[in-house]
Amino acid sequence: LSTRPSGPKGPSTRSTAPNGKNPKNLIQSTATISATPRAAASFSLMEAMAPLKKNQKPKIALRQLERNQAFLEMDTRDRAFARMLLSTAERRHGQIEKVLKKYLHQPMSKDRISEVFCQAVLRIGATQLLFMDNIPKYAAIKETVEVLRKHPTIKISQPKINFVNAVLRGLNEDGTEILETTTSVLDNVHPWLAREWIESYGESTTRTMVEAAMEESPIFVSANQLYRGCDDDKEENVAEIIQRAFLVGEPSLDDAKNTPELLPIGCVRIPPTVGGTVSKWPLYQEGAWWVQNPSATLPALALWSGLQQEISSDQPINECHVVDLCSAPGGKTAQLCSMGFQNIDAVELSRTRTKLLQENLKRLGMQENCNIHIEDGRLWFPDLGRNSVDGVLLDAPCSATGLGSRHPDVLTKSLDGGLLEELLATQKELIAHTVDCILKPGGIMVYATCSLLQQEGEHQMERLLEKSGGNGVEILPFMPGELPGFDDCITEEGWLRVLPGVLKGSLHFCDGFFVARLRKL
Numbered sequence: 001l002s003t004r005p006s007g008p009k010g011p012s013t014r015s016t017a018p019n020g021k022n023p024k025n026l027i028q029s030t031a032t033i034s035a036t037p038r039a040a041a042s043f044s045l046m047e048a049m050a051p052l053k054k055n056q057k058p059k060i061a062l063r064q065l066e067r068n069q070a071f072l073e074m075d076t077r078d079r080a081f082a083r084m085l086l087s088t089a090e091r092r093h094g095q096i097e098k099v100l101k102k103y104l105h106q107p108m109s110k111d112r113i114s115e116v117f118c119q120a121v122l123r124i125g126a127t128q129l130l131f132m133d134n135i136p137k138y139a140a141i142k143e144t145v146e147v148l149r150k151h152p153t154i155k156i157s158q159p160k161i162n163f164v165n166a167v168l169r170g171l172n173e174d175g176t177e178i179l180e181t182t183t184s185v186l187d188n189v190h191p192w193l194a195r196e197w198i199e200s201y202g203e204s205t206t207r208t209m210v211e212a213a214m215e216e217s218p219i220f221v222s223a224n225q226l227y228r229g230c231d232d233d234k235e236e237n238v239a240e241i242i243q244r245a246f247l248v249g250e251p252s253l254d255d256a257k258n259t260p261e262l263l264p265i266g267c268v269r270i271p272p273t274v275g276g277t278v279s280k281w282p283l284y285q286e287g288a289w290w291v292q293n294p295s296a297t298l299p300a301l302a303l304w305s306g307l308q309q310e311i312s313s314d315q316p317i318n319e320c321h322v323v324d325l326c327s328a329p330g331g332k333t334a335q336l337c338s339m340g341f342q343n344i345d346a347v348e349l350s351r352t353r354t355k356l357l358q359e360n361l362k363r364l365g366m367q368e369n370c371n372i373h374i375e376d377g378r379l380w381f382p383d384l385g386r387n388s389v390d391g392v393l394l395d396a397p398c399s400a401t402g403l404g405s406r407h408p409d410v411l412t413k414s415l416d417g418g419l420l421e422e423l424l425a426t427q428k429e430l431i432a433h434t435v436d437c438i439l440k441p442g443g444i445m446v447y448a449t450c451s452l453l454q455q456e457g458e459h460q461m462e463r464l465l466e467k468s469g470g471n472g473v474e475i476l477p478f479m480p481g482e483l484p485g486f487d488d489c490i491t492e493e494g495w496l497r498v499l500p501g502v503l504k505g506s507l508h509f510c511d512g513f514f515v516a517r518l519r520k521l
């Protein structure tokens with residue numbers, strides 16, 4: 001579970017021991033030595049930048065941070081600061097690298113761990129000096145340079161420490177000017193990805209999308225309609241109960257940003273003032289909600305509304321047999337349960353991710369509402385036989401390039417080396433199996449990805465329609481008003497293409513998504 005910033009504050013003044021513990025009583029472990037937000041952020045970044053051993057997978061800096069013992073022992077405010085430092089360093093990494101290059105007369109080694117450590121510390125320092133106005137510059141430089149003395153095993157020589165100190169001082173003098181005159185927000189995206197987006201959406205929209213990914217999006221939650229609060233609340237909408245639970249003080253128009261907002265699509269935006277660990281937030285343990293971005297709610301809503309249009313009036317919609325073919329960690333399965341579907345199969349290939357799905361459904365009190373299958377969706381058949389299912393939600397594995405605001409690493413990840421081809425092939429097989437073997441004639445498929453690459457969305461659907469040549473499937477287009485707030489995302493073909501940063505109000509923070517709805521003929 002992630003933690004999130006409780007506001008744009010700096011770290012607490014304590015610099016070593018985790019909150020509430022007497023520094024004298026602590027054993028000198030890595031945890032205590034590195035227990036400052038700047039150190040935890042720098043160490044995690046270094047671990048992600050470190051040269052890879054043979055067959056080793058690249059490490060993700062934010063995941064390293066969440067495993068860092070010192071980080072886990074920090075108080076909420078320091079954790080939020082460490083996370084903000086690291087995620088900003090990750091998001092802005094292209095611009096930061098470009099500015100730093102002006103101060104480094106020769107490139108630093110990518111193979112020597114001590115040099116990698118210095119580069120990570122320089123990035124964390126530059127992040128504060130260039131992008132975090134609220135942090136006093138003197139403290140930013142001093143405390144960041146100090147990190148070079150804090151690693152339990154990597155020793156940095158005094159001349160190197162002096163060098164890092166000099167670079168950060170230089171940055172403080174004229175770094176902002178260099179940033180503004182020589183860099184662009186597009187520097188933070190892999191050049192291949194930026195080219196693809198510009199080709200698909202144009203330069204101006206691409207900039208808007210990348211700018212949106214530079215901000216950490218607020219957290220949105222979906223209401224569990226199966227949750228029953230206290231007796232008094234029985235008549236009240238669950239989303240309103242949640243909204244009230246997160247309200248501190250009186251709602252105020254002047255402070256709308258800090259008031260929980262109920263969106264027309266049905267989810268609630270949690271204000272940024274609610275900090276700390278998500279699992280400790282109100283009504284979480286009671287199972288009243290789960291975290292879900294507004295875009296991610298669209299596929300299940302699309303399936304529900306598509307089935308409603310298609311089934312005969314004497315068949316209750318909640319009796320329809322629906323399949324969530326790529327289901328973990330379960331956001332959309334939970335939504336199908338919450339909508340009242342009672343005949344759900346949730347299929348998932350990964351055993352580890354299925355555990356998350358099970359835990360989530362259990363917390364939400366939904367474990368009885370669906371059958372879980374740990375299987376390959378390309379080979380799975382319904383119990384009632386081939387082509388017997390009313391609706392399939394296919395939220396396919398994809399590049400996740402629409403999630404830049406929450407997972408900045410997706411913007412810089414290279415999709416070379418066959419990774420994209422592999423994803424495209426899996427998507428194609430899952431689509432073909434759904435149409436050929438799972439759906440019944442007249443059944444509805446909703447195909448969705450959280451990708452901003454048209455190859456994974458529009459092009460997959462175009463190929464399917466071409467292949468079927470008017471005999472296999474047809475588009476069941478989205479209609480204005482069907483998904484409140486998303487009319488502007490309906491394309492000419494009748495798909496939904498959600499671009500981050502483009503919609504108004506809280507929907508500005510939507511993840512990038514593609515959703516298509518088809519009817520099997």
Ligand SMILES: C[S@@+](CC[C@H](N)C(=O)[O-])C[C@H]1O[C@@H](n2cnc3c(N)ncnc32)[C@H](O)[C@@H]1O
Pocket residue numbers: 325326327328329330331332333347348349350353375376377378395396397398426
């Ligand atoms: C985009 S995620 C699904 C997210 C999920 N629908 C939710 O809302 O929480 C894609 C999932 O597909 C799973 N997956 C990948 N290949 C699969 C396959 N061949 N069959 C079934 N699941 C697969 C991945 O493990 C991953 O959990």
